[in-house]
Amino acid sequence: MNGDWLIRGPEGRLGVYIPSGDGVLCRAEHRPGGPWDGPRKVGGDQKVHPGHAVGQGVDGYAHLVAWRPTVPGESGLVHSTHFRPHLAALDWTPIGHPNKKGDRTGPPAVAVDAEGRAHVFVRNKGGGVSMVAQKESGGWGPWRDLKGRGTQEQLIAVTGGSGRVELYTSSADGILRRHQEVPDGALVPGELLDVRVRAGTLSALVTSKERTTLFFADPEGMLCAWRPGGDPVPLLAAAGPGPVAAIRCVVAGQDCTLLAQRSAAGRVVFAACPTEQESAGLRWTESGPHLPAGARVAVVEDADGRLVAATLTADGELRLARQKDEPGIALAAWQTV
Structure with a gap:
């Protein structure tokens, strides 16, 4: 999965998007803070x-993108x-292939701009990045080649505080930021x-409204934070493999990450x-039961503003822990839903 698989919808219900065989399942709260309904398959059959x-x-609407098999040995991207x-x-709905046709070229990423239009990114066959975006009048625009070389599979698409879309990629040359200079504009290398x-x-x-913070680990396992225009800041040793989940929340009246x-x-x-203010220092605190390798972690605020x-384990077991009604960010006991 790429992106925030745990979301809060427009009516305050939490929902999750779970990979399941040849499909994607969604589960959601029956009401904000209440019991969870059973899974339903996204996108029909x-x-x-x-x-x-x-x-x-x-607007709270979720946009999902995946590869769909077409003819033997080939696939195309679809959106829901x-x-x-x-x-x-x-x-x-089919949205095409970055090279017109062929097999999968890498995991997609999607960001939604301030007007509610999805922007889809994927590595192309040449090792660069291609994108396609929804048009204001409906439907999809043409595929665009954003160039690049040796791009690693993971692409990070995000909508900044200004409502403009940004894309972060990594390669042997480092980390490249592409961004819109104006709303609905082309993404330019930064x-x-x-x-x-x-x-x-x-x-x-x-x-902030002006800045996005990128987190990454170096080959030695040091977790770092970087904001364009500055230098990367070492934080602490990464606790495990893969990316961190990150959220802004208020702790004792202070804006915290x-x-x-x-x-x-x-x-x-x-x-x-x-x-x-990463220079203030960070340290890891453990919580919850032991999880199998490959388990995913996500964080969100619920309808009441609680963390x-x-x-989510590979076999689909979902566990949640909510912030206690007390100062700080202590969590109540983890529950399987």
């Missing part, structure tokens, strides 16, 4: 390959919109950060610092 992406607009987590999503990156460890968080990850020892760990942490 159409089959898709594992590795979907999820993006969410300011989910307006309410507890309702059925729209059918998968700053290239000359740094070594452990593949598959990028994650991004909008930390909370990071979460499955540790190499198998438990969820959390670390927090004042937002954009909710979630874990």
Whole structure:
């Protein structure tokens, strides 16, 4: 999966998007803070390959993108919109292939701009990045080649505080940021950060109206934070493989950034610092039961503004822990839903 697989929908219900064989399942709260309904399949009976992406607009609607098998040895990208987590999503709609036809070229990423239009990104056959976006009048525009070389599979698409779309990619040359200079404009290459990156460890968080903070691990396992225009800041040793989950939340009246990850020892760990003040220091705190390798971690705020942490195992077991009604960010006991 790519993107925030745990979301809060427009009516405050939490929902999750779970890979399941040749499909994507959605589960959602029956009411905000209440019991969870059973899973339902996204996009009807159409089959898709594992590795979907999820993006969410300011309207709360979820946009899902996945590869779908077409003819033997070939695939095409498809898109679905989910307006309410507890309702059925729209059918998968074909949006094409970055090289017109062929097999899968890499996991997709999707961001939704301030106007509610999805922007889909994927590595192309030449090792660069291609994109396609929804048109204001409906339908999809043409595929565009954003160039590049040696791009690693993981792409991070995010909508900044200004409502403009940004894309972060990594390669042997470092981390490249592409961004819109104006709303609905083309994505242009920006700053290239000359740094070594452990593949598959990028994650991004909008930390102000003007800035997005990118988190990544270097080959030695040091977790770092970077905001374009500055230098990367070493934070602490990554607790485990893969990217961290990140969220802004208020702790004791202060705007804080909370990071979460499955540790190499198998438990969820959390670390927090004042937002954009990483020099204040971070340390990991363990929580919850042991999780199998490959388990995913996500964090979100619920309809009451409480922090909710979630874990998802490869076999689809979903666990949640909500913030206690007391100062700080202590969580209540983890529950399987």
